[in-house]
Amino acid sequence: MTLLSNQAFDILRQIPLYVPGKPIQEVQRELGLASIVKLASNENPWGPTEAVKARLRKAVEGSSDEGLGLYPVSDGYYLRTAIARRRGLNVDQLILGNGSSEIIEMAAKAALVGGGSAVAPKHAFAIYGIATQTAGGRFIECPCSPTELDVDAILAAVQADTRVVFLGNPNNPTGVMLGREGLERLVRDLRDDILLVVDQAYAEYEDPETYPDAKAYLEERSNLLVLHTFSKIHALAALRIGYGIGHHKLLALLERVRSPFNTNMLAQAAAEVAIEDYAFEAMSRARNHEARQAFLKEAQEHRCQVTGMAGNFMLLESMLPAAELFKDLLRAGVIVRPMQGYGLPNHVRVTMGKPEEMDAFWAAITPILDNAGCGCR
Numbered sequence: 400m401t402l403l404s405n406q407a408f409d410i411l412r413q414i415p416l417y418v419p420g421k422p423i424q425e426v427q428r429e430l431g432l433a434s435i436v437k438l439a440s441n442e443n444p445w446g447p448t449e450a451v452k453a454r455l456r457k458a459v460e461g462s463s464d465e466g467l468g469l470y471p472v473s474d475g476y477y478l479r480t481a482i483a484r485r486r487g488l489n490v491d492q493l494i495l496g497n498g499s500s501e502i503i504e505m506a507a508k509a510a511l512v513g514g515g516s517a518v519a520p521k522h523a524f525a526i527y528g529i530a531t532q533t534a535g536g537r538f539i540e541c542p543c544s545p546t547e548l549d550v551d552a553i554l555a556a557v558q559a560d561t562r563v564v565f566l567g568n569p570n571n572p573t574g575v576m577l578g579r580e581g582l583e584r585l586v587r588d589l590r591d592d593i594l595l596v597v598d599q600a601y602a603e604y605e606d607p608e609t610y611p612d613a614k615a616y617l618e619e620r621s622n623l624l625v626l627h628t629f630s631k632i633h634a635l636a637a638l639r640i641g642y643g644i645g646h647h648k649l650l651a652l653l654e655r656v657r658s659p660f661n662t663n664m665l666a667q668a669a670a671e672v673a674i675e676d677y678a679f680e681a682m683s684r685a686r687n688h689e690a691r692q693a694f695l696k697e698a699q700e701h702r703c704q705v706t707g708m709a710g711n712f713m714l715l716e717s718m719l720p721a722a723e724l725f726k727d728l729l730r731a732g733v734i735v736r737p738m739q740g741y742g743l744p745n746h747v748r749v750t751m752g753k754p755e756e757m758d759a760f761w762a763a764i765t766p767i768l769d770n771a772g773c774g775c776r
């Protein structure tokens with residue numbers, strides 16, 4: 400049976416599959432466990448808010464201009480207006496995606512439309528490579544240590560045919576961040592015909608006073624695209640919505656690869672409410688900070704190494720192979736993310752949940768580490 404041309408078949412087989420966090424229902428189905436804690440996909444355990452849920456109920460109910468039977472506003476004009484107000488931007492500096500992952504795909508499609516390569520640091524979000532390859536581009540992973548984002552290494556990895564560079568700041572899964580100086584150097588020293596995508600999915604978890612927001616360089620570099628998502632601090636992962644900020648001329652080009660109606664009406668409506676909720680954001684940031692501090696302390700007591708201190712997750716290194724630790728934790732009802740596929744064979748990534756969820760995590764992992772002779776208690 401011939402499914403696709405030999406050439407397409409060979410190219411597609413080379414593209415790694417994205418492995419998402421294991422859903423709770425799947426673990427229930429497979430292991431028959433009643434109580435499961437999911438700390439695998441960097442979701443926000445504190446939301447969404449009642450105001451967001453009320454807006455969703457109203458949208459489902461419908462009105463003369465909004466309802467499940469009507470197509471959504473294709474370009475998300477009203478949500479873009481709300482984001483522009485909140486972030487001090489013009490509406491034409493914003494584009495929406497079905498999750499920020501879709502904007503990563505749009506950026507790759509647009510930048511690599513005539514071929515070429517994309518660069519991203521090693522140990523970064525898997526979609527950078529997948530989006531590059533599905534757009535027909537060559538993916539160059541630059542050698543970076545898991546403990547540092549190295550601007551020189553990124554710049555050195557750039558080739559003559561490079562058309563786009565992806566940087567997660569903070570980086571997922573390592574939780575490390577490029578400071579203002581490093582970011583400035585990348586913005587200024589990267590060849591000016593290369594699209595620079597700074598993915599700020601976890602930016603809102605950092606102190607707004609000190610976070611080096613790439614948005615500050617939009618005037619300086621017209622081919623800069625800054626990404627945000629509603630999946631993390633805004634707690635709307637199920638609705639799939641994110642936004643990109645860039646020069647209006649750059650976004651006009653991305654428009655050409657955007658699917659019509661790419662973001663749905665419920666997501667747009669919920670995000671309009673969420674973007675205004677400063678208090679929920681501040682609460683989530685504070686709780687996340689507390690959770691990270693508590694996690695660090697526990698990790699030290701368990702003699703586990705922790706990498707990075709940014710984002711709503713921690714990368715934990717133990718003596719056990721990640722796949723083994725992941726399975727043992729699963730059997731104990733805790734879902735984390737094993738990181739061997741990211742070149743981190745002994746690391747699992749743990750999302751910062753509610754205190755009781757973190758207690759469940761440590762209660763599950765302690766006997767596993769002790770039995771393996773690598774705990775300390």
Ligand SMILES: Cc1ncc(COP(=O)(O)O)c(C=O)c1O
Nearest residue numbers: 498499500524571600628630641
């Ligand atoms: C660094 C980074 N960027 C982007 C995303 C995608 O988020 P979404 O597509 O849900 O907006 C994620 C999700 O985990 C991420 O970790």
